[in-house]
Amino acid sequence: MNLDIAKPYLLFLGDERDRVYAKTAAGLAQWDGENCVGQLRLSADTVDVGLEDLTLDEARIRGARTVVLGIVVIGGQIPPATMSVLCEALDKGLDVAAGMHDRLSDISELREAAARSGARIIDVRVPPLSLPVGTGARRAGKRLLTMGTDCALGKKYTALALTREMTARGLDVDFRATGQTGILLAGSGIPIDAVVADFLSGAVEMVSPIADPGHWDVIEGQGSLFHPGYAAVTMGLLTGSQPDAFVVCTDATRTHMAGWPDFLLPTIDEVIELTILIGKRANPAIRCVGISVNTSSLPPHERSDYRLALAAQYGVPCGDPLDGGLGEIVSEVIDAF
Amino acid sequence: MNLDIAKPYLLFLGDERDRVYAKTAAGLAQWDGENCVGQLRLSADTVDVGLEDLTLDEARIRGARTVVLGIVVIGGQIPPATMSVLCEALDKGLDVAAGMHDRLSDISELREAAARSGARIIDVRVPPLSLPVGTGARRAGKRLLTMGTDCALGKKYTALALTREMTARGLDVDFRATGQTGILLAGSGIPIDAVVADFLSGAVEMVSPIADPGHWDVIEGQGSLFHPGYAAVTMGLLTGSQPDAFVVCTDATRTHMAGWPDFLLPTIDEVIELTILIGKRANPAIRCVGISVNTSSLPPHERSDYRLALAAQYGVPCGDPLDGGLGEIVSEVIDAF
Numbered sequence: 001m002n003l004d005i006a007k008p009y010l011l012f013l014g015d016e017r018d019r020v021y022a023k024t025a026a027g028l029a030q031w032d033g034e035n036c037v038g039q040l041r042l043s044a045d046t047v048d049v050g051l052e053d054l055t056l057d058e059a060r061i062r063g064a065r066t067v068v069l070g071i072v073v074i075g076g077q078i079p080p081a082t083m084s085v086l087c088e089a090l091d092k093g094l095d096v097a098a099g100m101h102d103r104l105s106d107i108s109e110l111r112e113a114a115a116r117s118g119a120r121i122i123d124v125r126v127p128p129l130s131l132p133v134g135t136g137a138r139r140a141g142k143r144l145l146t147m148g149t150d151c152a153l154g155k156k157y158t159a160l161a162l163t164r165e166m167t168a169r170g171l172d173v174d175f176r177a178t179g180q181t182g183i184l185l186a187g188s189g190i191p192i193d194a195v196v197a198d199f200l201s202g203a204v205e206m207v208s209p210i211a212d213p214g215h216w217d218v219i220e221g222q223g224s225l226f227h228p229g230y231a232a233v234t235m236g237l238l239t240g241s242q243p244d245a246f247v248v249c250t251d252a253t254r255t256h257m258a259g260w261p262d263f264l265l266p267t268i269d270e271v272i273e274l275t276i277l278i279g280k281r282a283n284p285a286i287r288c289v290g291i292s293v294n295t296s297s298l299p300p301h302e303r304s305d306y307r308l309a310l311a312a313q314y315g316v317p318c319g320d321p322l323d324g325g326l327g328e329i330v331s332e333v334i335d336a337f
Numbered sequence: 338m339n340l341d342i343a344k345p346y347l348l349f350l351g352d353e354r355d356r357v358y359a360k361t362a363a364g365l366a367q368w369d370g371e372n373c374v375g376q377l378r379l380s381a382d383t384v385d386v387g388l389e390d391l392t393l394d395e396a397r398i399r400g401a402r403t404v405v406l407g408i409v410v411i412g413g414q415i416p417p418a419t420m421s422v423l424c425e426a427l428d429k430g431l432d433v434a435a436g437m438h439d440r441l442s443d444i445s446e447l448r449e450a451a452a453r454s455g456a457r458i459i460d461v462r463v464p465p466l467s468l469p470v471g472t473g474a475r476r477a478g479k480r481l482l483t484m485g486t487d488c489a490l491g492k493k494y495t496a497l498a499l500t501r502e503m504t505a506r507g508l509d510v511d512f513r514a515t516g517q518t519g520i521l522l523a524g525s526g527i528p529i530d531a532v533v534a535d536f537l538s539g540a541v542e543m544v545s546p547i548a549d550p551g552h553w554d555v556i557e558g559q560g561s562l563f564h565p566g567y568a569a570v571t572m573g574l575l576t577g578s579q580p581d582a583f584v585v586c587t588d589a590t591r592t593h594m595a596g597w598p599d600f601l602l603p604t605i606d607e608v609i610e611l612t613i614l615i616g617k618r619a620n621p622a623i624r625c626v627g628i629s630v631n632t633s634s635l636p637p638h639e640r641s642d643y644r645l646a647l648a649a650q651y652g653v654p655c656g657d658p659l660d661g662g663l664g665e666i667v668s669e670v671i672d673a674f
Contacts, residue, residue, distance in 0.1 A: 101535065136565025136600060161479060198438065198530040199535055200569040226618055228473025231576045232537040235562075263473060263618070273443035281563055281600070 099180020438518020531574025
């Protein structure tokens with residue numbers, strides 16, 4: 001589960017114009033900005049993650065070791081213009097890392113470029129070769145899982161913010177990565193969505209192993225139980241992580257599933273109900289300890305009131321990892337366990 | 338999705354003593370017995386699927402073309418005694434087919450034996466290379482999915498019995514295979530449990546494609562939404578098949594999950610509740626049309642009363658595919674749609 005990726009990174013955004021699909025780059029810029037020398041964008045309207053725009057040569061001068069392809073493409077197909085930059089990076093001796101289902105190392109053009117220069121291709125979304133079937137056996141230690149109303153609205157940020165705050169309060173805690181960005185940040189983890197279905201909950205059991213009774217694993221959630229494409233991934237996470245606690249992650253203004261415009265977002269109530277109905281099989285004590293809401297689409301002066309209203313409605317603390325933080329949710333975790 | 342496997346089969350049971358893990362052999366003997374020349378068992382207490390015991394040479398004389406490894410091993414490891422029979426079969430020119438996660442064609446000993454004789458190794462549990470992410474888009478045609486309280490208690494038999502009876506009543510219907518035995522029977526299908534998590538519901542959408550409005554796909558279910566190892570597989574099936582109707586499959590006397598003795602079987606109520614809660618997202622009209630109960634562990638004179646009691650309790654017809662059949666459930670399907 002441990003990787004060997006050389007930092008600092010240059011974040012490569014191709015020509016992706018939709019922020020939703022640039023979440024790997026945005027996550028690395030947000031949570032590991034000190035290890036990113038800049039960003040490379042192919043057009044003026046490509047997503048901007050707030051770093052300095054650099055060419056490959058400029059990035060090399062700043063010390064970049066690895067070009068991270070920081071976008072996710074549905075189906076994993078890499079556009080031609082993006083492909084040629086990856087080739088050029090390898091030719092210049094920079095390592096290239098990516099987390100799509102289609103492996104860069106399966107593309108002969110890239111393999112040949114890497115062979116010429118000696119640079120490395122690192123496919124983050126490659127699960128371990130041998131995984132067990134989930135046993136469902138109760139494991140010592142405590143676990144918190146982030147559950148979403150949809151994809152790409154803050155499950156990873158929530159887990160990272162909770163981990164930071166719990167660490168600051170003196171708790172014994174580990175962030176457990178289950179997706180490509182989390183793995184690039186943490187340097188370890190299993191890309192759950194690339195695991196073969198029969199071994200999904202087994203992989204999650206491996207990601208959050210038996211631990212001291214007071215130890216917390218904060219497990220990065222994926223997808224949504226209500227998602228037409230990815231519900232099975234979420235099901236494997238919930239079954240395998242046997243969480244004591246979960247936090248519902250949502251977005252203040254999103255009404256429909258991102259990229260699936262015919263599907264309404266489920267309500268927070270529906271997520272809590274279904275998570276408990278399924279999760280109680282592996283852990284009868286499972287409970288919702290908070291709501292994490294992405295309020296970036298609201299005017300700044302409305303955000304706090306919005307969160308207070310949600311907290312009152314559901315009877316649990318509500319926070320935004322990027323606006324005020326998740327301190328109250330951590331207090332709830334400490335009080336409840 | 339179409340395979341090319343030569344019948345008739347010799348069913349090879351290794352030294353498996355637990356019927357639960359011999360369901361591939363038992364299913365082929367039950368539903369395609371006319372294409373099986375016999376069975377090969379390594380010891381007297383190996384599971385007996387009711388065919389004549391034959392050696393490899395005897396099977397060849399009877400015309401066998403393919404030796405089917407008819408057992409499932411958790412984790413997919415093949416015992417040594419079983420392995421040597423597979424080698425011998427290939428050496429004698431018989432094809433060998435299996436449906437475990439570990440591919441026979443990855444084992445050099447078998448590959449070499451096949452190369453020597455020209456016989457073929459057929460790994461049924463290999464999904465198509467390129468699968469889409471599920472769209473959740475509504476597809477024309479009607480779909481029925483079998484949902485279980487557990488693994489290995491009749492979801493495939495139920496789907497096959499329903500397909501036969503619906504065909505007999507003049508309905509336009511296809512059995513859709515999602516597991517190795519179903520695929521060996523039907524000659525087509527996708528082994529859903531071998532699909533990478535992100536593409537699970539997409540694979541199921543491919544298995545049950547758009548069809549005439551009056552056409553029925555009867556889709557073979559897998560696992561259980563309540564299973565500690567395999568719940569994610571079931572979730573992908575339910576999400577991708579967007580069923581109009583489902584039949585709950587259970588066993589009259591099983592109290593705990595087979596192979597997971599710490600997990601109680603869920604109740605039929607729980608299966609209906611959770612299936613509808615999840616399934617209504619993709620198809621708001623989803624409904625339970627019957628209960629299929631394996632009553633083989635009850636005394637014959639108690640079976641009918643047991644089913645009548647279940648039918649009264651849940652308000653839907655109840656049948657056993659191998660004892661009296663599922664005619665009443667098919668009548669319910671015809672009445673309801």
